[in-house]
Amino acid sequence: MSVRDRVGFESDGFYKFATGVLTLFLVSISVFPILYTFLMTFRPANEFYSNDVQLFPTNPTLDNWTFAFAELGDALVNSFLIATGTTLLSLLIIVPGAYVFGRKQFPGKKYFFYIIIVALMFPYILLIVPISDFWFTLGLYDTIPGLWISYQLFVAPFAIWILRDYFAKLPRNIEESAQIYGCTQFTAFIRVILPMAGPAIVAIAFLSFLTAWNDFLMSSILTTGTGPRPAVVELFITVAGGDTSDWGLITAETLIIGIPPTVLYLWARQYLSESFEMT
Incomplete structure (x- = not known):
């Protein structure tokens, strides 16, 4: 060498x-x-206030996990119902809306899209009090459907903005080719456009689910202790309640709440990367 x-x-x-x-x-x-x-999460309460710094608990226990599941049981079900319903409702609104903005022409299209862009920049915290009052009048306050509709204010503008570009970049002659082979405009949308836009739709569904699952502000204002309070609000109550913090319980609840979005991300990450590469 x-x-x-x-x-x-x-x-x-x-x-x-x-x-x-x-x-x-x-x-x-x-x-x-x-x-x-x-x-x-496996450390008993007395070990958090000792002077010794230890990575592994001296006397491991499962009490923190037991108490966490007991306190979050109903709240986790509420979070799942809220996030799933928000996702399904958002897809019913966003997919047709983004398709129309991306591939169709109609009067005022540009100005309507400007309204969506302005909605993206609007501080939603200013709408909390009007929404609470309006929902109370309609009977939607402290209900799961009320949260489904409220979260569309966060999800719909951003998702339409993202998905519109995805639809717009698909080849223009796809629908025409499908109609030559006997499809109507609607069946061409269902059988051709939607499968091609699958990665972007999965990405939008993931973002919708994540928004509803993690939100604290809207869910804390629009629910009460006797209503469909989600897990994030219950975690805040655990953190803020009492004179001392039960760190073992707090960390256990945090991990429990974080597991479903993590699992969903691991399943959807391929679709997420494909959708953002396209946009």
Whole structure:
């Protein structure tokens, strides 16, 4: 081996070693807080206030998980119903709306789309009091359908903006080709356009579910203790209630609430990457 080849081999080996060390360091920074939080859920209350810093609990217990599931049982069901209903309703509104804005022409199209853009920038916190009063009048206050409709204010403008570009970039002759083979305009939309827009629709559904699952402001204002209070609000009550914080219970509830969106993301991540590459 010549001197030049040996120097190149050594520099290449050093580069791989440095890359491996840097990667391990970055992964450790990301994984360690999650691991430490997970281990905290098995720690009894008295160990949180000791002077010793320990990674693993001395006397591990499952009490925190038991209490967390007991406190979040009904709230998790409420969160699932709220997030699922919000997702389905948003798809019924967003998919046809984005398709019309992306592939059809109609009077005032540009100005209606400007209204959607303005809605994206509007501070929704200003609508909390009017919505609460209006929902109370309509009988939607402290109900799951009331939350379904309320979350469309967050979801619909952004989702239409994203999905419109996806529909607009699909080839223009797709519907015409489908109609030549016997499809109507509606069946061409159902059988051709929707399957091609599948990744974007899955991405929008994921974002809708995530918005409804994680929201605190709207759900805390529009629900009461006797109504369909979601899990995020129950977590806040656990954090804010009492003179001392039960960190084992708080971390257990946090992980329980975070598991469903994480599982959903792992399933939808391929569709998410495809949709954002297209847009």
